Amino acid sequence: MKLPENISSHVNLALQEDIGSGDVTADLIPRENQSKANVVCRDDATLSGIPWFNEVFHQIDPDVEITWNYKDGEKVDANEIICSLSGNSRSILSGERAALNFLQTLSATATQTQKFVSAVKGTNARILDTRKTIPNLRDAQKYAVLCGGGKNHRIGLYDMILIKENHIMAAGSITEAVKQAKQLHPDIKIEVETENFEEFREATKAGADVIMLDNFDLKTMREAVLENDGRISLEASGGVNLDTVRGIAETGVDFISVGQITKDIAAVDLSMRFEL
Numbered sequence: 286m287k288l289p290e291n292i293s294s295h296v297n298l299a300l301q302e303d304i305g306s307g308d309v310t311a312d313l314i315p316r317e318n319q320s321k322a323n324v325v326c327r328d329d330a331t332l333s334g335i336p337w338f339n340e341v342f343h344q345i346d347p348d349v350e351i352t353w354n355y356k357d358g359e360k361v362d363a364n365e366i367i368c369s370l371s372g373n374s375r376s377i378l379s380g381e382r383a384a385l386n387f388l389q390t391l392s393a394t395a396t397q398t399q400k401f402v403s404a405v406k407g408t409n410a411r412i413l414d415t416r417k418t419i420p421n422l423r424d425a426q427k428y429a430v431l432c433g434g435g436k437n438h439r440i441g442l443y444d445m446i447l448i449k450e451n452h453i454m455a456a457g458s459i460t461e462a463v464k465q466a467k468q469l470h471p472d473i474k475i476e477v478e479t480e481n482f483e484e485f486r487e488a489t490k491a492g493a494d495v496i497m498l499d500n501f502d503l504k505t506m507r508e509a510v511l512e513n514d515g516r517i518s519l520e521a522s523g524g525v526n527l528d529t530v531r532g533i534a535e536t537g538v539d540f541i542s543v544g545q546i547t548k549d550i551a552a553v554d555l556s557m558r559f560e561l
Contacts, residue, residue, distance in 0.1 A: 286357075286431045288336055289424035296340040298421075299383045311375040318374035320559050323366045324385070326392075327554035330361050331399040333432035334391035337425065338368075341384040346376035358395070358432040367555075374559075381557050390419070391429040393550040398433025401530055401543055410534035410541050413438040413520065417544040426547045438542060446470060447497075449478040459484060463491035476520070485509050489517060497542075499523045503532055510537040 289295075326332075335357050342349040349372035355361055370377055401412045412435040418426045427437050439445035448462045456462035459477055466475045476495035477488040482505060488496045496513075498506055500523035513519055520540040521533045533541055 286428060289428055291424055292336050292340050293344075295422070295425060296337060296344055296383070296387075299386065300341065300344060300380075303383050304379055308375070308379040311378045314374045314378065316375065319372065320374040320377055321369065321371045322377055322557050322559045324368045324370070324388075324555055324557050326361045326365055326367050327363055327556065328396075329363050330392050330553045331395040331433050332359055332361050332367065332388075332392050333357050333395035333429040334388040334425075337387035337391065338384045341380045341387070342370070342372075342376065345380045346373055348372050349376050349380070358434075360399075370557075377557075377559075385555050385557060387425070389552040389555045390422070390550070391425055391432075392553040392555075394426050394429035394547055395433035396553060397550050398430050398435040398543075398546045400527060401541075401546060402434035404527055404530045405534035405541065408531075408534040410521075410538055411436045412530075412546070413540045413542040414547055415542050415544045416441065417548040419547070430546060433546070435543075435546065436540070438540075444473070446473050446475045447478065448475065448493075450480065453478075459487045460491045463488070463493055467492070478522070481505075482509065486512075489513070493517060495520055495540075497522050498538065503536055506533065506536040506538065 332355050335353060339351060342351060349370055351368055351370050353368045355367050361367055398412060414427060414430040414435060414437055427440060430437060446466045453459055453462055456465060463475060474494045476497060477493040478497040478499050479485045479488050480499050485496060495518045497520045498509055506521060510519060519538045520542055521538045522542045525533060525541055525543050530541060
């Protein structure tokens with residue numbers, strides 16, 4: 286998995302936010318004190334965010350040593366020690382919250398993604414993320430999706446054309462929107478969101494590279510898969526949760542996009558404990 290290039294800036298902003306002009310509580314600890322600490326995962330989880338965690342302490346104090354018992358993408362059982370730290374006490378205390386914030390959030394995305402991936406195991410469907418991400422953490426969450434076994438959809442508005450309902454209304458029709466897309470951006474993949482079988486057929490005829498079946502019922506979805514016969518990649522969207530995703534996957538669609546894996550997440554419960 287390729288790491289985002291903005292990890293350093295992510296961490297720098299997080300430390301500015303948290304430490305500001307200085308950690309006035311850590312100042313209570315003698316400057317020369319050394320400590321050891323363990324990070325414990327209180328939940329069953331899929332780990333993600335190690336590079337951000339490491340970068341926090343690299344920026345605060347490169348002499349803090351971190352030993353990891355797991356890698357990003359690996360499953361962690363509840364109450365396992367995922368890493369140990371040793372070094373200056375003040376440095377560890379000052380970096381604790383920022384480092385855990387990155388790790389708990391990205392592990393939450395990876396864990397949620399892994400649940401959906403497991404739910405469709407044995408089918409040909411791949412779980413996709415969306416642009417419904419935490420502001421300024423999109424690259425980080427997209428990385429976490431990969432850790433959970435999912436696949437990245439477009440990163441932003443610049444790397445793929447996705448013609449949705451409002452674009453279609455503004456352009457006049459699916460056909461006209463696709464035509465304009467091919468003329469203006471001939472080298473960029475085009476996806477069209479469709480809401481019924483008529484629109485699906487129009488998008489097929491217009492030459493879309495990917496067609497999104499938005500809120501199709503399972504019967505209509507199967508009909509679209511059958512008519513398409515593997516010619517165009519089909520993506521299912523809307524009404525996707527852990528109770529419905531298996532049935533959607535079994536219709537034969539290629540991809541299922543899931544906003545929940547980046548926006549409806551609960552942070553993994555992590556805690557750092559100093560050793561006596």
